[in-house]
Amino acid sequence: MAGGISLKELAAELKLAPSTVSRALNDSYEISDATKKKVISMAEKLNYHANPFARSLRENKSKTIAVIIPERINSFFAQVMDGIEEIAQEQGYHLLVYNSHEDVEKEKKIVNLLLNGRADAIVMSVSSQTSDISHLKKLHDRGLPIIFFDRICNDIPTTKFITNDYQIAFDATKHLIQQGCKKVAFLMLSKDLSITKERQRGYLNALKDEGMEMDPAFDFYCSHVEETNVKLIREMLTSPNKPDGILASVEKLGFATYHAVKETNLRIPEDLKLISFSNSSIAGLLNPSMTTITQPALTIGHECAKLLIKKLNKPKHYDLEDQVITIPSKITIRSSTIC
Amino acid sequence: MAGGISLKELAAELKLAPSTVSRALNDSYEISDATKKKVISMAEKLNYHANPFARSLRENKSKTIAVIIPERINSFFAQVMDGIEEIAQEQGYHLLVYNSHEDVEKEKKIVNLLLNGRADAIVMSVSSQTSDISHLKKLHDRGLPIIFFDRICNDIPTTKFITNDYQIAFDATKHLIQQGCKKVAFLMLSKDLSITKERQRGYLNALKDEGMEMDPAFDFYCSHVEETNVKLIREMLTSPNKPDGILASVEKLGFATYHAVKETNLRIPEDLKLISFSNSSIAGLLNPSMTTITQPALTIGHECAKLLIKKLNKPKHYDLEDQVITIPSKITIRSSTIC
DNA sequence: AGAAAATGCGGAAACGATTTCGAATTTTTA
DNA sequence: TAAAAATTCGAAATCGTTTCCGCATTTTCT
Known part of the structure; x- marks a missing residue:
């Protein structure tokens, strides 16, 4: 902005018309190689940079x-x-x-x-x-x-x-069941979200496929406040009707579950198995390390x-x-x- | 871009000059309240939005x-x-x-x-x-x-x-020593970085302050490749002259240390104490949870x-x-x- | 050699906003 | 009541590019 030189000034320095200089810099076929070279070297010498706003205005992009x-x-x-x-x-x-x-x-x-x-x-x-x-x-x-x-x-x-939200949630739920889970809960953010719909569908169909009834208490809606989520999950995990498996539909809920579990006597994976959507490399560092669904x-x-x-x-x-x-x-x- | 209406068109619609419309929209004192209202309501009706590039070009910002x-x-x-x-x-x-x-x-x-x-x-x-x-x-x-x-x-x-890079690194090192560490290593990215210089200075002064000699092998430079770092740290931790305390000057090196430790028989904090710069809420989730320096x-x-x-x-x-x-x-x- | 085409460049309009200058009308003041 | 001042608005310049025309000059074709 401050020390910027304009196309017009550059043209004046070269004793050429602004149109010519513009074309030269844009490598137009109408300009001879000789003048192109002159223009380019002078542009570099004077540290010319095209004003992006003028260009955007003109080109409409x-x-x-x-x-x-x-x-x-x-x-x-x-x-x-x-x-x-x-x-x-x-x-x-x-x-x-x-x-x-x-x-x-x-x-x-x-x-x-x-x-x-x-x-x-x-x-x-x-x-x-x-x-x-x-x-x-x-x-x-x-x-x-x-x-x-x-x-x-x-x-x-x-x-x-x-x-593949549906399929991968289906597979993840199946995996939990295969590992012995009898009561799998599904943690989600908001029912309006496309990803919760699809992932929930995968979760529910996996349950159905295994002939398991789905417990409404395990359709678990969370908020966007971290502390609240931890508290809610902890309450669920210490209730009489507690799940033994959890599928967390987003990363932060997987981590929140670890936080919640820390405040209980439960052990992962013995008392509770957990799988979560997550792209964090930290997942492997947790103890026990967290089974994850990694998105591309x-x-x-x-x-x-x-x-x-x-x-x-x-x-x-x-x-x-x-x-x-x-x-x-x-x-x-x-x-x-x-x- | 596509359906955009210009100031000029808006002015034409209002049978006013563009200058007037511009001033009205910018709430200039020169325009009567009556026309201001007309202009504003018409602008909303026609969904007028000022072109940011024209404005940037003119205002030079x-x-x-x-x-x-x-x-x-x-x-x-x-x-x-x-x-x-x-x-x-x-x-x-x-x-x-x-x-x-x-x-x-x-x-x-x-x-x-x-x-x-x-x-x-x-x-x-x-x-x-x-x-x-x-x-x-x-x-x-x-x-x-x-x-x-x-x-x-x-x-x-x-x-x-x-x-307060110097002071907090000083304090962190002191903390490690107070917890019984005899050989504290310092993990850093590049010696050219301002933060490593200052944090290293804090680390070294804390050692000196405690009358501890500083071992050049413990001035530990890492790369930006995650796997390499884990390998290097693991090698250091399994060498005869291994540290019993580590100060990691950036988050990723703290996590890399956890990764490295997982591949050894060492226990944190019994065999190795670790403190790392980190703003991650995951630090508290690790097992054992990680002592951190949290930046504002x-x-x-x-x-x-x-x-x-x-x-x-x-x-x-x-x-x-x-x-x-x-x-x-x-x-x-x-x-x-x-x- | 004369016409046609290609080459190389300049002039000026245009993009859409803001702003300086000025002018016309109305209001206030002397 | 005439003059001064305030109010309200318009015309045109400007920001820095790109591009449509136009005009020489040179090259190519027949």
Whole structure:
């Protein structure tokens, strides 16, 4: 901003027209190699950098992608972000990052900020409070390309990336039952979330498949307040009708369970077996180490960014189809489910 | 971008001049309340949103702050980011986020991207590989306000935020010795990093203070490759001259130590006591739970953002002084240092 | 050799906002 | 009542690019 030299000044220095200099820097075929070289070397000498806002104004695109996540201190979202950034940087895109803190009101504010075209496109995972999606519809209606991942919005016709939520939750529940669990509980954030719906469906179908009745007390809704969750889980674990197996549908609930268990006499895995969605490398460090469902976070990030940039490069010739693309997770069996 | 209406079109609809509409929307004193109301209601009706690039171009500022961190999957940096974002959002600023992945070449590329004024200012923590700082000097020389936190750059005259690295490392080392450690090792990333210098100084002075000789083998440099670190630490822990206490200067090395210990017969805290810098809530979940030095990450983020925005609001009347502001950390004593 | 095409570059408009300057009308003051 | 001042708004310049036209000059074709 301060010491910046403009294209016009650069042109004056070269005794050329601004149009010529612009074309030379953009490697236009209309400009001879000789002048191209002159222009480029002078540009370097004078430390010329094109003003991105002038360009954005003129070209009507910002080379910027907005990413909205519900929390930052979460290895899954952090890895997805890394994946997005990797591709974005490769393609010359910048990342505007927002944290909705699982708060739908904050999410709305952020979305409203994006209505003015500051970003060319959006990648997001909705907050656990998001049930009314009118603010997201508005974005989509405005023509802003938007891709969802993990916590998706089925009612908005665009491409979404998820993992095999149903199947992997099914498999995880089966695994618990195979390890001898008779009463498996399912921990989740909010019933509105796409991931809890699918993962719960997998959980319930696994129970049914094993001829087990499902106990409503084991459909366990948590809040976004850490202490509350620990307390609730502890209460469940010390109640007469306590589970002997737990499937945590998100990382923080898996950790909360460890916290809760520490405050009881229960032993993992002898008294309680636990499997949790988690991308944290710390899972293997816990004692006992935690069996996890690991999502392909980096890949999800890559694919989101690739697809979005493909769309941005050919706005007319390519559309973000209304489809859900599934990239499978892996279960890493550790000590928390094996006696 | 797509359905956007421009100020000019809005003005035409209102049969007013663009200048009038602009002033009305910016609540200028020159416009009567009557027309202001008309303009505002029509703007809402037509869903008008000011083009941020036109504004940035004209005003020569973007309301954007760039943040560069060396890694994303790190509770400290994530919390700092949350802190920065909180204040930034409050003040109408957006965050452009970049991860240097501890790679100075990536850091240079990112910094070069920022030379064109895309961001009004920068908050950063340098990569562990950064010893040549010419790229950062260039930024500063260009007049771009820049604030460092945690891993700072002393040679660049601006404001930096750190924790009481020296004192807290001193205290932590003393704590280990008080718990009976005779041979304390210090784990660090790179000797060029400001935090390792200060923390190492605290460590060494504590040893000296206790009349203990310092063993060069215990000045332990790690890489940025997780597996290598675990291997190196394991080798140290199984060597004849093995330490009975460890101070890890960054979170990942604390966790790496737990990993390494798992592969040995050693017990924490009986055979080895460990204290680590870490902001992760998981520390309390480990078995044994890990004694940590917790940095005021959120506060650091807040203060960085506040100061930077103060500067951006009064570019002429306020300068980022060449000073280091210290916000103290806290030691949370847990089982890994107490028999 | 004369017409046609290709090459290389300049002029000026445009993107969408803000702001300086000025002008017209109305209100206040002397 | 005339002059001064306040109020309210419009015209046009400006920020730094890109791009549509246009115009020479040179090369190619017949």
